[in-house]
Amino acid sequence: MTTITSPAPASGAAEAKSAAGRAPLRRGLLRWLFVAPALAYMALFFGYPLVRNIVMSFQHYTPKTYFTGEAPFNGLDNWRAVFANELFTDALWHTALFTVGSLLGQFTIGLTLAVFFSRRFRLSGFVRAVLLLPWLVPMVVSAVVWRRILDQDHGMLNTALHAVGLVPQDGVPWLSSPGVALLSAVLVNIWIGIPFNMVILYGGLQEIPRELYEAASLDGSGPWRTFRSITLPMLRPVITVVLVLGFMSTVKILDLILALTSGGPADSTQTLGTVTYQLSFLQLDFGQGAVVGNVLILISAVFAVLYLRANRADFGKGK
């Protein structure tokens, strides 16, 4: 509105106002043409799925639906079925363990490495760059490589651990025992997430003014005290962002688990992401799949709010 009215003469009559207003109006529309295609695309590929998933969660889908196009509404049937399904409750629990475990590991190791690489020494930049490789490789590929390493009989990890006497002859069933598989998936995901945490936290560390450390050193502050009283508080905004982004990408994980364990053994690594996939694309019950998807969105939405609050300062910037 401001772009349209502000160039118009303040004292002008109605006709003069509309004549002067037409050109800026056209210019305003032309400007919107720059943004419109991306907006339309985002509405189709993000907005539509969000709405469609809510609708679908109240519809009865069968494989037949794809021939007849008929998906009758069935009230809360899908929701009741999903919430009564033990697999869903298990998946909820696995997702929580997987997410918390992954974040703790990724963040702690990422921060330690970021602090370490903040020291000045030869090859620091080179090593930091090469460490990014695990994050850049497709997740399915990483998962497949780990599947080989963690194999109980021929995997390199058991061979090595047995050689130094840490595990018995038959090794640890990393991926083949329900009690261990989720932990293995967490360890692999920690490995994948370390580079991302390290890079962002390293960037945050570089922003902390050197003078603060010099002052602390003059006051006789030891390394741990300096870390707790300067590094951590100054790094807080970056830490929030890194944890929230990590949460968003971990809670919905699918690639890693499908390629590593396919949700097994005995559903011990099923998460909300894999259950959605299984319900929709393997059992072809898109209605129930949509219910789990909506639960996933709900959980993400809570953290999206956290993310936006953490980013609030950034919204004031720019034009």
Added chain:
Amino acid sequence: MNRPMQRPASLLLMRSVWNTAAALLILAVLLFPVYWMLNTALQPESSIAGTEWFPVSPSLKNFDTAISTQGGSLLTSFVVALGAVVVCLALAAPAAYGLAQFGLRGGQGIVFATLITQMVPGIVIANALYSAYAQLDLVNSYLGLILADASLGLPFAVVLLRAFMVSIPSEVVEAAMVDGANRFTAFVRIVLPMSRNALITAGLFTFLFAWSDFMFALTLNTTDDVKPITLGIYQFVGAHVSDWGAVMATAVLSAVPAAILLVVAQKYIAAGITGGSVK
């Protein structure tokens, strides 16, 4: 301030050497799986008796198998990822410019919404897209997969490019317009060349996101007509789990874009990771 300066130079040098050694050790530990992938791929006999620690008599036989069985998928991935980059940049660059420079009413809200879209779980999108694609006849099509994969990079590209274009002085474009260019030609001739580095960063990451995509490849294809390498290796592992050498050779080939990126475009990567996600 005084204490560190009184340290003898030799002590500082020692510290630097120790730090470098520690860094290399960290690198060796964290990159071990990558080494193991390469090592297994180079040993044609690895499947039978486990894998040797070093490829004593390396052979490219596994790579022959990988290329003959998965070569088509590598090509598919390349075409799809390139298509996604084109779609993504064509949409993101003008939008980012508009949001950065025009002071549009509601522009802030759009940036906000763009950030939110990065949080929509992919499986939710796939769930709804599949039924839409089935009606539009886009299942098992290059176009369908390209459009879906472009969505992986678009919000990222808009946010990254906007952050860059905010700093372009508006006088530069106005000067071109005084010379008779309209806003669109000024955008193409002036703004795009100025944003070259940001465009490369956004493009590289979109390529990588699309190349790494597994979920859309898995859910939006019911036949083998359009099978990217991520789907290829997933099915390959299921069917040929005894031929680990060939599986690992495929893994190596599918990790090539990441490796090239690290070597050739190193300076864009850190910029991309921090620029696109934090701001």
